[in-house]
Structure formats: C-alpha cells, structure tokens
Amino acid sequence: xxxxxxxxxxxxxxxxxxxxxxxxxxxxxxxxxxxxxxxxxxxxxxxxxxxxxxxxxxxxxxxxxxxxxxxxxxxxxxxxxxxxxxxxxxxxxxxxxxxxxxxxxxxxxxxxxxxxxxxxxxxxxxxxxxxxxxxxxxxxxxxxxxxxxxxxxxxxxxxxxxxxxxxxxxxxxxxxxxxxxxxxxxxxxxxxxxxxxxxxxxxxxxxxxxxxxxxxxxxxxxxxxx
Amino acid sequence: xxxxxxxxxxxxxxxxxxxxxxxxxxxxxxxxxxxxxxxxxxxxxxxxxxxxxxxxxxxxxxxxxxxxxxxxxxxxxxxxxxxxxxxxxxxxxxxxxxxxxxxxxxxxxxxxxxxxxxxxxxxxxxxxxxxxxxxxxxxxxxxxxxxxxxxxxxxxxxxxxxxxxxxxxxxxxxxxxxxxxxxxxxxxxxxxxxxxxxxxxxxxxxxxxxxxxxxxxxxxxxxxxx
Amino acid sequence: xxxxxxxxxxxxxxxxxxxxxxxxxxxxxxxxxxxxxxxxxxxxxxxxxxxxxxxxxxxxxxxxxxxxxxxxxxxxxxxxxxxxxxxxxxxxxxxxxxxxxxxxxxxxxxxxxxxxxxxxxxxxxxxxxxxxxxxxxxxxxxxxxxxxxxxxxxxxxxxxxxxxxxxxxxxxxxxxxxxxxxxxxxxxxxxxxxxxxxxxxxxxxxxxxxxxxxx
Amino acid sequence: xxxxxxxxxxxxxxxxxxxxxxxxxxxxxxxxxxxxxxxxxxxxxxxxxxxxxxxxxxxxxxxxxxxxxxxxxxxxxxxxxxxxxxxxxxxxxxxxxxxxxxxxxxxxxxxxxxxxxxxxxxxxxxxxxxxxxxxxxxxxxxxxxxxxxxxxxxxxxxxxxxxxxxxxxxxxxxxxxxxxxxxxxxxxxxxxxxxxxxxxxxxxxxxxxxxxxxx
Numbered sequence: 001x002x003x004x005x006x007x008x009x010x011x012x013x014x015x016x017x018x019x020x021x022x023x024x025x026x027x028x029x030x031x032x033x034x035x036x037x038x039x040x041x042x043x044x045x046x047x048x049x050x051x052x053x054x055x056x057x058x059x060x061x062x063x064x065x066x067x068x069x070x071x072x073x074x075x076x077x078x079x080x081x082x083x084x085x086x087x088x089x090x091x092x093x094x095x096x097x098x099x100x101x102x103x104x105x106x107x108x109x110x111x112x113x114x115x116x117x118x119x120x121x122x123x124x125x126x127x128x129x130x131x132x133x134x135x136x137x138x139x140x141x142x143x144x145x146x147x148x149x150x151x152x153x154x155x156x157x158x159x160x161x162x163x164x165x166x167x168x169x170x171x172x173x174x175x176x177x178x179x180x181x182x183x184x185x186x187x188x189x190x191x192x193x194x195x196x197x198x199x200x201x202x203x204x205x206x207x208x209x210x211x212x213x214x215x216x217x218x219x220x221x222x223x224x225x226x
Numbered sequence: 227x228x229x230x231x232x233x234x235x236x237x238x239x240x241x242x243x244x245x246x247x248x249x250x251x252x253x254x255x256x257x258x259x260x261x262x263x264x265x266x267x268x269x270x271x272x273x274x275x276x277x278x279x280x281x282x283x284x285x286x287x288x289x290x291x292x293x294x295x296x297x298x299x300x301x302x303x304x305x306x307x308x309x310x311x312x313x314x315x316x317x318x319x320x321x322x323x324x325x326x327x328x329x330x331x332x333x334x335x336x337x338x339x340x341x342x343x344x345x346x347x348x349x350x351x352x353x354x355x356x357x358x359x360x361x362x363x364x365x366x367x368x369x370x371x372x373x374x375x376x377x378x379x380x381x382x383x384x385x386x387x388x389x390x391x392x393x394x395x396x397x398x399x400x401x402x403x404x405x406x407x408x409x410x411x412x413x414x415x416x417x418x419x420x421x422x423x424x425x426x427x428x429x430x431x432x433x434x435x436x437x438x439x440x441x442x443x444x445x446x447x448x449x450x451x452x
Numbered sequence: 453x454x455x456x457x458x459x460x461x462x463x464x465x466x467x468x469x470x471x472x473x474x475x476x477x478x479x480x481x482x483x484x485x486x487x488x489x490x491x492x493x494x495x496x497x498x499x500x501x502x503x504x505x506x507x508x509x510x511x512x513x514x515x516x517x518x519x520x521x522x523x524x525x526x527x528x529x530x531x532x533x534x535x536x537x538x539x540x541x542x543x544x545x546x547x548x549x550x551x552x553x554x555x556x557x558x559x560x561x562x563x564x565x566x567x568x569x570x571x572x573x574x575x576x577x578x579x580x581x582x583x584x585x586x587x588x589x590x591x592x593x594x595x596x597x598x599x600x601x602x603x604x605x606x607x608x609x610x611x612x613x614x615x616x617x618x619x620x621x622x623x624x625x626x627x628x629x630x631x632x633x634x635x636x637x638x639x640x641x642x643x644x645x646x647x648x649x650x651x652x653x654x655x656x657x658x659x660x661x662x663x664x665x666x667x
Numbered sequence: 668x669x670x671x672x673x674x675x676x677x678x679x680x681x682x683x684x685x686x687x688x689x690x691x692x693x694x695x696x697x698x699x700x701x702x703x704x705x706x707x708x709x710x711x712x713x714x715x716x717x718x719x720x721x722x723x724x725x726x727x728x729x730x731x732x733x734x735x736x737x738x739x740x741x742x743x744x745x746x747x748x749x750x751x752x753x754x755x756x757x758x759x760x761x762x763x764x765x766x767x768x769x770x771x772x773x774x775x776x777x778x779x780x781x782x783x784x785x786x787x788x789x790x791x792x793x794x795x796x797x798x799x800x801x802x803x804x805x806x807x808x809x810x811x812x813x814x815x816x817x818x819x820x821x822x823x824x825x826x827x828x829x830x831x832x833x834x835x836x837x838x839x840x841x842x843x844x845x846x847x848x849x850x851x852x853x854x855x856x857x858x859x860x861x862x863x864x865x866x867x868x869x870x871x872x873x874x875x876x877x878x879x880x881x882x
Contacts, residue, residue, distance in 0.1 A: 047668070049828075084861045085826060087872050088867055093872075096778030098779075099778055099780070100778045102874050103874075
C-alpha cells in the first residue's frame with residue numbers, strides 16, 4: 001500500500017521516474033536534493049556519466065568516511081569518488097560545457113514552473129537568498145531540463161502555474177516536470193500530462209495544477225518498482 | 227670596419243640591440259625574421275622565457291636534424307626544443323596570454339610605423355596577402371611592442387612616416403622602433419630619437435625618417451659588440 | 453621567476469580597499485594559509501570576487517566573519533549565514549552573478565576581452581543594469597570584464613618557475629582567477645625544482661604567477 | 668561513448684556544403700588521415716575554419732588543392748600558394764580573422780556565448796562589417812560565435828570513453844575546435860582502455876567527442 005504523503009516515498013518515486021529518462025551515454029548534471037535520488041535508479045545497461053559543475057566528469061558514489069578525499073567534492077559540497085574515465089577541469093570550462101549545450105540533461109528542484117516553461121527556483125523575496133549559483137547557466141544550457149518537485153506546496157497550493165510570480169531563474173527553458181503526482185512535458189504548444197503516478201487520477205492532477213494541462217487521449221501511469 | 231649595407235650585419239645589430247631591452251624574468255614573443263635574431267644576444271644573467279603563440283612557453287634553440295620532433299614547432303613553423311620548465315597549452319589560452327597583457331614584450335617586423343605608434347605590417351594592397359595571423363593580437367596585447375626593420379625600404383624611402391598609408395595592423399600600439407640606424411621611443415608626446423647606430427649621424431637618421439623626430443639633448447650610440 | 457614568500461608577506465601585499473579574486477569552491481582549493489594571514493593582519497574594506505562564499509570557519513568566510521569585507525561579487529551564499537546576515541544588515545554589498553557569467557567575466561579580464569555575450573540571466577534579476585545586445589535575432593547580456601588588484605589562489609604543486617598543477621576538484625576557479633589579478637599569489641602544497649612537473653600536465657603557465665607561498 | 672570508426676567512415680559523415688572546423692597549425696596536429704579520406708571521397712563546397720591554411724601537400728591544404736573548398740575563415744595563408752591563387756581567382760572565399768579572434772569565436776560557439784568583445788582589429792580592415800561596442804569608454808569589436816557542422820581534430824591518445832590528451836605543440840587549436848562542432852571526430856595516435864589516462868592530464872573531456880579514428 002502506497003502512502004502518498006510519505007516524504008521518502010515521494011523522493012523515491014520522483015528519483016526513479018527521472019532516472020528512466022536517462023539514455024545510455026548521456027552526460028547528466030544532478031542538482032542537490034531530490035535530483036540526487038535519480039542516481040540510485042539508473043536502469044541496468046544504461047551508462048550515464050555524471051557531471052558536477054565544480055569541475056569533474058565521471059562522478060562515483062559517496063565514499064565511506066575513511067575514504068573521503070578533501071579535494072574531491074561535488075557542487076553540493078558532498079564528498080564523492082572518482083570512477084574509471086573520470087577527468088577534472090577548471091570551473092570555466094565546466095560552465096562552457098554547461099552553457100554550450102553539451103549536457104544531455106540537467107535535473108533541478110523547482111519552486112514554481114509555468115505553462116511557458118519559465119522556472120523560478122532561486123529566491124523568495126523576503127527570505128534569505130542563497131544566490132543562483134550555477135542554476136541559471138544549467139537551465140539555459142542543458143539540452144533537456146527536468147524540474148523535480150512535489151506537485152504542490154505544503155499548504156496544497158499548485159506550484160505549476162499559469163505564470164510564475166517568483167523571480168525567474170530563466171525563461172522558457174523547462175522541458176519536463178516530474179512530481180510525486182505526474183510527469184508533464186513542456187512544449188511550445190503547452191504543457192502536456194504525460195503520466196500520472198500510481199494512486200492518483202487525472203482529475204486530481206488537474207485540480208492540483210493551476211496551469212492548463214493538455215490531456216492526451218492516453219495518459220500513462222508510473223509507479224515505484226518494489 | 228662596418229659595412230652599413232651588409233644585410234647580415236643589419237640583422238645582427240638590430241637583433242643585438244633588441245636583446246638589450248630584455249629584463250631578467252621577462253616573457254617574450256619573437257616574430258619570425260629579424261626578431262628571431264634577438265634570441266642569440268640575450269645578455270648573460272638575464273633569463274628570458276620565450277612564448278610561441280601556437281601553444282608553448284619555454285622555447286629552446288632549434289634542434290639538430292636528428293633531434294627534430296614533428297609535434298614541436300614554433301609559430302613560424304620551425305622546429306624547436308623544450309627546456310626545463312617548458313609547458314604546453316592550447317591556442318585559445320595562448321592568445322588569452324597575448325591579448326591579456328601578460329607578455330612583457332613582443333618583437334615584430336614592420337612595413338611602416340608612424341608618429342602615433344600606428345603599425346602596418348601585414349598587407350600591401352595588390353600583393354599576395356598572407357593574412358594577419360596572430361600579429362594584430364600580439365601588438366594590442368603585449369606590454370612593450372618593439373618593431374624591428376631596416377630604417378628605409380629598398381629604394382631608400384622612409385618607413386617611419388608621419389602617417390601610415392598601408393592598411394594598419396593596429397592603432398597606437400608601438401612603443402619602440404629598432405632599426406639598423408636608430409632606436410626610437412614612441413611616446414604620447416611624439417617619437418624620440420633615443421640612440422643612433424655606430425657609423426650614422428643624427429642628421430642621417432633625421433633625413434631617413436619622414437616623421438618628425440624629437441631629438442633630446444643627448445642621443446646615445448649603439449654598436450654591435452665584436 | 454616568482455618570489456617565494458610567507459603567508460604573512462602575502463597578506464602584506466594586499467592593501468585596504470583592494471579587489472581580491474579568491475580561488476576555491478566551498479573552501480576546497482581555497483588559499484587558507486593566506487586567508488588566515490589576512491585575518492591576522494585585519495586589512496579592511498576588501499572587495500572580493502569568489503564563486504561561493506564558503507563557510508564561516510573556512511575559506512573566504514573567515515574574512516567575512518572578521519568584518520574585513522566591504523563588497524562581494526559571488527554566485528552562491530547558501531553555506532555562509534554570516535554573509536547573509538551582513539547583507540541584510542547593509543554591512544556588506546553583495547552582487548549576485550550567475551556562476552558561469554562570473555567566471556567568464558574574470559576570464560575576459562585575464563584574456564584582454566572587454567566582455568562576453570551570454571544568454572544566461574536574460575529575463576531575470578541578474579539582467580538588472582546590464583546591456584542587452586541582440587545578435588542575429590537572439591538576446592544576450594553583456595557581461596563585462598572583471599579585474600582584480602590581487603588574485604589569491606591555491607594549487608597542488610608549483611615548480612620554481614611558477615608553473616602550477618592542481619589536484620582533483622581543488623582546481624575549480626583557481627586557474628581562471630590566476631589570469632586576472634594585477635598581483636597573483638599562489639599557495640601551494642609543494643614547490644619542486646624546474647623541470648620536475650610534467651609539461652603536459654601544467655594547467656597554469658608560470659607567466660601568470662608572481663608569488664608562491666608554501667602552505 | 669564515442670564510436671570507433673575508420674577515416675573513410677569519418678569522411679562519410681561530412682556532407683557537401685558543411686562548415687568544418689579543422690584542428691592543427693601549419694599541419695602540426697592536423698587530422699591527416701581524415702583529410703586524406705575526404706580528398707579521396709571528393710566532397711565539394713566545403714567551408715573551412717582553421718587558424719592557418721597549412722601547405723599544399725599537408726593538412727587542410729590538400730582539400731584546397733583538390734578544389735573541394737568553397738570558403739575559408741582563417742588567420743594565415745602565407746604557407747599555401749594555391750589558396751592565395753584561388754582567392755585572387757575568386758574560386759574561394761576567404762575571410763581573414765585575427766588568430767585570437769578566430770579562436771575566441773569558436774570558443775564562444777562551443778561554450779554557449781553569443782560572442783566576445785575584443786580590442787583586436789579596431790581601426791583595421793579586420794573591423795569591416797563588425798559592430799563596435801563601447802564599454803566604459805573603450806572601443807571593442809563584437810566577434811560573433813562561429814559554429815561548425817563538423818569538427819575534425821587530432822589528439823595523441825584517447826581512452827574508449829573519448830577523453831583526449833595531446834602531445835606538445837600538436838595541441839594548438841584542437842581542444843577549442845572540439846567544443847564547437849555538431850559532430851566531433853577525433854583522429855588519435857592511440858586508443859587506450861578507460862582508466863588508462865591520467866585524469867589530471869586530460870585536456871578534452873569525453874563529452875565533446877562523438878567519434879574516434881585510429882590513425
């Protein structure tokens with residue numbers, strides 16, 4: 001039995017679903033938080049090379065405490081490991097890779113996304129501003145921009161809006177939204193409900209979404225494998 | 227006895243005089259032709275690191291034929307050697323070094339220089355155009371831009387003019403002119419006759435120069451050591 | 453050839469009000485010994501350029517905690533609560549710049565460019581006060597060159613000529629910061645003889661380096 | 668992972684009329700085996716981007732001699748008389764670009780910039796048709812991003828993932844050309860297993876490389 005409100009479950013199903021988007025040979029940048037979960041669910045036989053914007057490509061899993069190397073972290077500040085084929089480069093080249101359209105996919109968290117593919121994920125006026133870091137570059141540059149987030153905020157209000165009202169991270173860049181309720185494709189014609197999570201109905205997703213969703217004849221279902 | 231018309235002597239005295247401008251620790255780019263001569267006359271105790279724009283710093287002398295390495299050339303296409311401390315980099319960084327003002331000095335040939343420090347050294351309309359290569363970058367970027375050339379053309383016409391009439395390589399960039407007749411400083415106030423070559427008088431230099439030369443109270447003399 | 457100096461001597465080369473480019477990311481690859489010496493000396497009114505503001509007790513964060521910093525150009529502050537406090541208290545001036553744009557601005561300075569045109573930041577607060585230039589139908593922000601009076605960087609090894617190599621992700625912003633300071637001081641783990649570094653592995657050629665500090 | 672192909676297969680990836688970025692300088696570091704295969708195949712109307720036009724019998728010069736080239740963007744032609752002849756006979760269109768500006772234009776394309784502002788070329792023929800932009804009182808030329816359909820480069824070694832290292836001055840324009848082709852094909856002296864290259868010595872990360880050709 002699924003507990004739709006379970007935080008851990010939500011993170012898992014989002015992470016799993018994002019991982020299914022990855023193709024063999026893809027170079028992918030995962031943001032901190034929910035996006036990191038995706039690394040745990042890469043399908044068998046799919047080889048993905050992870051890029052971290054602080055200057056490394058070929059990121060292995062977190063090391064045990066005794067194997068931590070003070071000079072080897074990811075962009076979230078966490079310790080990582082190298083793998084065969086890892087290479088290092090300076091930050092300037094790293095952002096050249098990002099901005100230049102060489103990454104197949106970037107996966108980030110979101111505060112708001114709207115029907116035009118606008119993204120707001122870096123500041124809430126009146127709250128502490130951590131800075132945009134590399135987020136503005138990543139979403140402008142990567143071929144596929146996947147936003148992962150809970151479908152609604154803590155109060156149940158939609159986060160997928162007709163128009164973002166928080167300061168934007170970038171305009172018209174999001175290509176896909178993966179939430180605990182749905183997978184949504186962002187296209188020039190509008191946003192399309194691609195799949196609904198197990199345990200939800202199309203109607204529930206529509207109700208939880210402010211932006212107008214295009215509902216195709218057939219909407220798929222996704223669920224977290226046991 | 228000096229033969230003022232001897233081509234080899236002219237090249238030697240210009241090369242020797244330019245070398246005297248180099249300071250210990252300088253990073254220097256030498257163009258092909260006369261500028262290359264300067265490398266033969268670096269004063270003892272002066273350590274100069276030579277940069278070549280095709281991506282090497284720390285250029286040693288030309289190798290014997292059996293020691294040539296097909297992957298190790300300078301910007302003129304000649305074989306070179308490495309020295310302890312040599313390093314390699316890509317052309318883009320190499321021109322970043324050039325344009326970014328990191329070279330202490332660049333030494334190039336010239337067709338014409340004028341009183342404003344304008345330089346023409348890359349094309350003669352109606353003749354085959356080899357292209358500017360890296361010359362425009364070098365003269366805009368280097369801290370000190372030394373132009374080496376014979377003082378007059380084959381017909382005895384001045385090459386140091388009131389105003390260049392050939393297409394420019396760059397505007398207002400030359401800082402010093404070294405010829406077989408004179409050393410001239412290019413300053414915002416005008417061009418100053420700094421030294422005259424052994425065997426020439428100030429009057430001869432003035433006559434061979436179209437641009438108005440400022441003649442200081444004392445003009446030095448330079449000569450090629452035996 | 454760079455002069456080999458102590459961290460204290462390095463700190464003495466920094467003047468009140470200087471703009472300092474500091475290498476490192478989340479304090480990995482930060483020139484900690486020079487920062488410590490600067491904290492010790494207490495030089496005020498510093499303007500810093502860094503990609504992230506590190507931690508209160510690590511990297512450039514220590515200068516913030518010691519109230520030596522007047523202004524920062526930076527992309528990320530999230531790991532340093534004190535800089536956020538000072539920002540909201542108007543004790544420090546913060547200019548937030550997308551990380552890639554900040555790096556390109558420093559690179560432009562170091563490589564003699566006036567600036568670059570980037571699509572990043574168009575339509576966001578990061579575009580405020582910046583010129584928009586249209587190239588062949590697409591809008592770009594003009595991001596201007598960003599020079600430093602001093603660059604403080606960290607590398608793994610230097611040879612005595614000043615060639616530098618880095619280690620793993622401690623490379624990060626150090627190579628680009630090294631190109632754009634009027635004075636460039638590199639803290640290194642080890643100084644070796646000339647000829648001891650693999651010429652193909654050198655990342656920062658010696659021409660950029662004025663001083664070496666052995667950590 | 669890049670596909671390992673023959674030089675002939677590489678030539679087949681180049682279409683008539685393509686813009687090709689070719690690495691190398693005076694034919695050092697040029698992808699000779701792929702150029703030879705292209706000559707063999709005879710693909711026409713190529714537009715080339717190179718820093719120098721090499722020699723009649725070496726590097727990209729062979730494509731010029733074989734009359735496969737319609738246009739060239741280049742900084743130096745002095746070592747290739749045939750390209751000069753074709754230029755004056757209006758058989759080939761030559762755009763001369765200062766070498767540093769050409770490299771920055773390719774880098775801009777590869778790194779997602781619209782262009783850069785350079786002081787180089789101001790007041791010269793190289794400024795013709797280019798926008799002048801004043802930044803804080805100083806004039807710069809806007810040099811726009813220069814993309815290629817294909818990049819043909821040479822490296823010393825690749826691992827099977829496509830990471831590349833270079834050898835001495837055969838590095839030159841290869842790393843930057845590798846960033847800006849829609850398809851990037853690297854000719855290499857040797858292909859080694861993944862993990863066999865020093866991760867600190869890799870100059871071109873594998874993400875840029877689509878195909879490998881063993882020379």
